[in-house]
Amino acid sequence: QVQLRESGGGLVQAGGSLRLSCAASGRTFTRNAMGWFRQAPGREREFVASISGIGITTYADSVKGRFTISRDNPKNTVYLQMNSLKPEDTAAYYCAADSSPFGGSYSRAYDYWGQGTQVTVSS
Numbered sequence: 001q002v003q004l005r006e007s008g009g010g011l012v013q014a015g016g017s018l019r020l021s022c023a024a025s026g027r028t029f030t031r032n033a034m035g036w037f038r039q040a041p042g043r044e045r046e047f048v049a050s051i052s053g054i055g056i057t058t059y060a061d062s063v064k065g066r067f068t069i070s071r072d073n074p075k076n077t078v079y080l081q082m083n084s085l086k087p088e089d090t091a092a093y094y095c096a097a098d099s100s101p102f103g104g105s106y107s108r109a110y111d112y113w114g115q116g117t118q119v120t121v122s123s
Contacts, residue, residue, distance in 0.1 A: 033103025053101025
């Protein structure tokens with residue numbers, strides 16, 4: 001059974017940093033695209049960042065230059081380094097895995113989802 005487990009969320013002041021981790025189990029995703037999405041209360045889930053099976057990264061305009069997605073294939077883990085956090089970054093953050101190497105910014109492209117980790121940025 002495939003599981004994606006996020007960790008690293010928490011409460012941080014504006015301008016601070018957090019690193020989210022997503023550990024996959026049940027299958028190997030080293031050649032698959034992985035992504036991060038977020039959902040704030042009352043809003044739709046939105047794309048944050050993705051990394052393709054060959055390491056190409058894509059970011060939402062709102063996080064470009066502040067967030068970095070990376071992966072550690074031997075650990076079957078993907079990370080999201082978040083710097084210069086803003087109150088508008090407050091949301092539940094979800095890890096997603098695609099059965100293909102492509103991924104991208106559309107949530108329906110992803111086949112597996114984690115349960116989410118909460119990030120709260122205070123002003």
